[in-house]
């Protein structure tokens with residue numbers, strides 16, 4: 001049996017984790033956190049005997065406490081950090097979106113919990129801190145992002161020194177076939193219409209800009225201890241090959257499957273073994289018939305170029321890239337800015353920042369705050 005805390009249980013990844021646990025009673029959700037979707041929390045409470053539940057607002061916490069006196073409720077960041085380090089829990093799935101996932105991950109690592117990491121922003125912002133802490137506490141960082149799970153699976157039993165490079169595949173998002181000119185005036189609804197995956201709004205917009213792939217490049221650098229010359233991105237519109245590793249002898253090992261995030265979630269729980277994935281169909285390659293690949297054009301997909309720049313600069317620059325993107329992504333979703341302004345604002349924020357080498361957590365929190373203010377001030 002494995003006891004799990006799920007942070008961000010009401011989101012796309014969180015709910016798919018609930019599905020995995022409903023089919024495999026040996027994975028027990030001991031604790032969970034949610035934002036504002038309280039009816040979803042109540043739905044999950046009718047399905048699973050989760051003991052500890054954290055929400056963002058105190059009034060939601062009070063309401064739930066009264067209605068479900070046999071469970072324990074908490075609220076706010078303190079509550080989140082508390083359920084991330086409960087003594088009984090073996091593994092914490094972090095499926096919160098954005099910078100908000102950083103501090104609970106740190107608490108969970110300090111409490112020696114293995115981390116199933118969907119929240120890529122954590123590694124983008126503070127990869128050096130997270131990796132050092134994980135090492136010190138002998139904690140495993142198990143990737144849940146499909147590309148990183150594919151790399152993780154492809155490296156199984158291999159030696160790190162034999163890796164020449166990794167190839168992150170990329171669907172290209174909602175606008176992969178549009179030119180830059182055709183991106184002028186695209187709507188939020190169009191951007192939210194991802195061709196292959198159904199995901200939360202922020203990551204779906206990030207897939208359309210390609211900031212998602214950019215964040216994943218930085219995430220991969222930390223997870224697999226690579227340099228940026230060893231990380232390539234390849235557009236693969238079918239999303240069948242989830243990523244690949246090339247070894248020094250030119251052999252390439254890849255992981256394939258129908259797009260289904262339940263697989264990397266479940267693999268993070270079952271690693272190093274496997275279990276049947278319920279209600280999943282085998283990949284029918286004859287039906288897929290053709291797979292396409294092309295190199296991303298870094299002028300067309302400027303976000304990817306910015307992410308490589310931020311990663312190579314290092315220090316606090318990836319934190320700036322992430323914070324500016326979070327704000328700009330949200331402004332676009334609220335129809336406050338045009339789609340192409342997202343990358344423009346990120347670029348401006350990066351130009352405005354003098355990177356701090358080896359930043360502390362406190363410095364990163366400050367940089368995140370200042371970058372958010374800077375981006376807001378650009379559109380006043």
Ligand code: NAD
Pocket residue numbers: 007008009010011012013014033034035036037056094095096097098100118119120121144145146197198199200201202203261
């Ligand atoms: P989502 O928006 O569907 O869900 C996010 C969850 O986090 C919700 O439960 C929400 O209530 C909670 N949350 C949001 N802000 C919070 C805050 N400030 N404090 C506490 N909780 C908060 O997002 P998602 O698509 O499930 O993505 C979650 C993470 O997983 C992201 O980092 C994303 O990049 C990554 N990821 C998602 C997918 C996918 O298929 N959805 C794939 C790979 C990686």
Ligand code: MG
Pocket residue numbers: 145146147216
């Ligand atoms: Mg991914």
